[in-house]
Amino acid sequence: MRELKVDLGERSYPIYIGSGLLETAGDYVQKHGISIKSPLLVITDEKVAPHYLDTLLTSLETAGYAVASAVVPSGETSKSLKVYEEMMTSAIEAKLDRSSAILALGGGVVGDLAGFVAATYMRGIKFVQIPTTILAHDSSVGGKVAINHPLAKNMIGAFHQPELVLYDVDTLLTLPSREVSAGLAEMVKHGLIRDADFAHWCEENADQLLALDKDALAYGLLKGCAIKAEIVSQDEQENGIRAILNLGHTIGHAIEAIAGYGEFLHGEAISIGMVGSAKLGVMRGADASLHEDTKRMLKAIGLPTSLPEHLSTEDIMSAMMHDKKFREGHMIFIIPTAIGEVTIAKDVRAEDVRLVLEELKKEV
Amino acid sequence: MRELKVDLGERSYPIYIGSGLLETAGDYVQKHGISIKSPLLVITDEKVAPHYLDTLLTSLETAGYAVASAVVPSGETSKSLKVYEEMMTSAIEAKLDRSSAILALGGGVVGDLAGFVAATYMRGIKFVQIPTTILAHDSSVGGKVAINHPLAKNMIGAFHQPELVLYDVDTLLTLPSREVSAGLAEMVKHGLIRDADFAHWCEENADQLLALDKDALAYGLLKGCAIKAEIVSQDEQENGIRAILNLGHTIGHAIEAIAGYGEFLHGEAISIGMVGSAKLGVMRGADASLHEDTKRMLKAIGLPTSLPEHLSTEDIMSAMMHDKKFREGHMIFIIPTAIGEVTIAKDVRAEDVRLVLEELKKEV
Structure with missing residues (x-):
């Protein structure tokens, strides 16, 4: 225990x-x-x-x-x-x-x-x-x-x-495999925002995690909880740093909202959102490998990394405008700078987000 | 100001x-x-x-x-x-x-x-x-x-x-006079629980208060707020002392509930409740004058001090059982010991409350 x-x-x-x-x-x-x-x-x-x-x-x-x-x-x-x-x-x-x-x-x-x-x-x-x-x-x-x-x-x-x-x-042990993958999305997220070693560990141990190996699960859950706990301890009411936990969530919530809750599991939607955020990171100067690494890590645990064609880019944009992560009129995004590191960007331009959504439809 | x-x-x-x-x-x-x-x-x-x-x-x-x-x-x-x-x-x-x-x-x-x-x-x-x-x-x-x-x-x-x-x-200044009296009930309550001088001041200045004299009102409101603020400062989440602010409320809420919200204004219901609580205080050893003084102070500001015959004692008892002031099965009452002093009693017997309700119907 x-x-x-x-x-x-x-x-x-x-x-x-x-x-x-x-x-x-x-x-x-x-x-x-x-x-x-x-x-x-x-x-x-x-x-x-x-x-x-x-x-x-x-x-x-x-x-x-x-x-x-x-x-x-x-x-x-x-x-x-x-x-x-x-x-x-x-x-x-x-x-x-x-x-x-x-x-x-x-x-x-x-x-x-x-x-x-x-x-x-x-x-x-x-x-x-x-x-x-x-x-x-x-x-x-x-x-x-x-x-x-x-x-x-x-x-x-x-x-x-x-x-x-x-x-x-x-x-x-009774979880359906699709829910296992979707659940692991938040675990990988904790690695992506704060701990590159843990992100790599998740990728290397993807098979054990997907097979619900108890030791791998217990370690992964503990580590995921610990990363989150450390961030929450610094900012219980989400006035600052805690926002980094929202990596992938701005796009993810919008996907969930317009696809109708249910088509995508939460973890699947934020997986696509995290790939989009990595793309924004690369657009803003991060190494191109950030996007490829992020995508590979999420694929390893069975998650979607591209946006289905039938979801309208404009609908997603409009859903994001209703999202409560908009503060005082500015568009806030959590942007990765490298695996294990993110920054809070408060000046993201709508055109760049629209471009990323279009590119997310072309991902393979 | x-x-x-x-x-x-x-x-x-x-x-x-x-x-x-x-x-x-x-x-x-x-x-x-x-x-x-x-x-x-x-x-x-x-x-x-x-x-x-x-x-x-x-x-x-x-x-x-x-x-x-x-x-x-x-x-x-x-x-x-x-x-x-x-x-x-x-x-x-x-x-x-x-x-x-x-x-x-x-x-x-x-x-x-x-x-x-x-x-x-x-x-x-x-x-x-x-x-x-x-x-x-x-x-x-x-x-x-x-x-x-x-x-x-x-x-x-x-x-x-x-x-x-x-x-x-x-x-x-636009308040109907019945609401003025009902509002003053909580002001007097603050005196009754914590400040005998203020309780007497309310009685002595009842006419000015009822006439909505701005100076009297501003002083009374400030004093009432100050007493409450002092108690709340000691116990923000109501885990202890703050409960004394509920003087008259256990009976009062039950009266409001069974009479149908609206027949009694909140202040009217707790006025009757405060007279009941004073009776319980006297039953538990306080000087008999406590009951008379409480009643006179509340009458001075135009509040009811007796329970109408048509309200069933058993219905009130049963409504109190649903009240959230019951903690771990015990009946909690705020009981006055003198004007300006109350105690939190956690061992009040249902029979005594029933008796008090019956007597409240005979008050003049």
Whole structure:
């Protein structure tokens, strides 16, 4: 079992990564000061529930907790105000009080939704993340929780740190291979922005990662979480440096938005976005190898690196204009300067982005 | 013009109280670091808008801001998830970014709603309170913002401190007299929990306050805000001492809930609740004069001090069981021990509360 501390002063919390953690979740939760006198609510989705919900509930009940659970539909549509209200109803009906905790059992959608419920139920109660996807290694660090507004993704949210994160790698073994690749996209991203050695390690160990080798996964997740934790520790509220974690996300979110949520998995969309950002980097003076290296690393873990012809460049441009990464009218992009290094550019010209999108359609 | 600082470390903010502040709001907003490059959104209600919205918009525009406004129906029904979503839509359509601010022009409902929108739009943007009621002197200090769930009041919310509070006493002159009395209830409450001299001052100056004398109002509001600010400074997240501000609220919220929001104004309901709490205090050993004094002080400012016969005692009891002031199964009450002093009792028996409710129906 590996342990990592996310250092945020009095809001610091540990991440436990290993095998068999779900069976002992009750002990971990109790060890971290969550009162046995107050009821808990587990929020999960209909894909995860059949595999892991009973194990978690049994573990919590054995430790002495009263636990209710709520199962939401799988996928991005559950990050709606409608489902949010339903979860609030579940929390009230389960008689959660100010000492209660909400546990998120699932991927990024469940974590974002359950986290926002925890952030706002009675003005904020405790929150525990139990990620069951690789992608969630990213969202489980940093406390960003949110739901979607019909006009924009993640527009309604909060910063709400968990009490602890329990990462049971056994739960990753049932992931479909497309989701494995998409999840690894954020892992590679952490290497690309901050740690060239780790980016190369991901490429070299791509086969083990794709085969869900537990040791490779545990190391990769720990390293990915550690890089993110280090950045978040410096800038909890995303007023500066934390923005570098958005590498590939400006283009990626726009692709997701116009393709209709679902055609692209988040990791696939940001993979294309990261190739686009590398191209922007080369346009702004980085070595041409940056683009080729980035592309090869992402291909190694089975990710798309080109933009399908049928997505309109102008639609993507227009979707980016709605993105909340526009601050005071300027277009902000995270631009790689080399593998493992990025810069925050606040002066990116729309023409250059349009050109990159066109070139992304010609990638092979 | 009087000024008060709410001391909350890096979240500290000033409250300005005086005449003519609305006309110069733009300057105040700019002086407090709200960027002129980002658009603003004013949220107000249909009763306040005709009197004061144009003055505020003109002042902000003169200072150079781009400003949008949204007008919600007056009253508690606007603290719904539906109106919350509409305000999010307005914020997106007004292209608010992470440097923007939302301004609440109105009473407690508008402040709570607009504050929760500001707390959660893009995970939190800046917030300015411009209260137009006496009651709002209470809600504008302390950062508690919330909307209602169909099953419980203020169940969905956050702690979100404003950048500044602009309290223009001229806006109080159009208040209906019933709302004046109800607003003064929270002012008297601040005296009852922490400052006997101020409680007596409120009683002695009841006529001036009810006549909306500007000097009396400005002094009373400043003093009420100062008492609250001192308590909030000690306990921003309501983990301890801050709970004393809930004097009268456990019974009061239950009365509001079962009578149907609207029959009682909030201040009227907590007035009855404060008399009930004083009775509990006497039952637990305080001098009998505590009950009589409390009642007389509240009557002086025109507030009800007895419970109407038609409200069922059992319904009120049951509504209290849903109230979020129940922590880990115990019944928590703020109990006065003398005028200007309260204690937090965590062991209040349901039978005693039931008895007090019955007696409240016999008060004259």
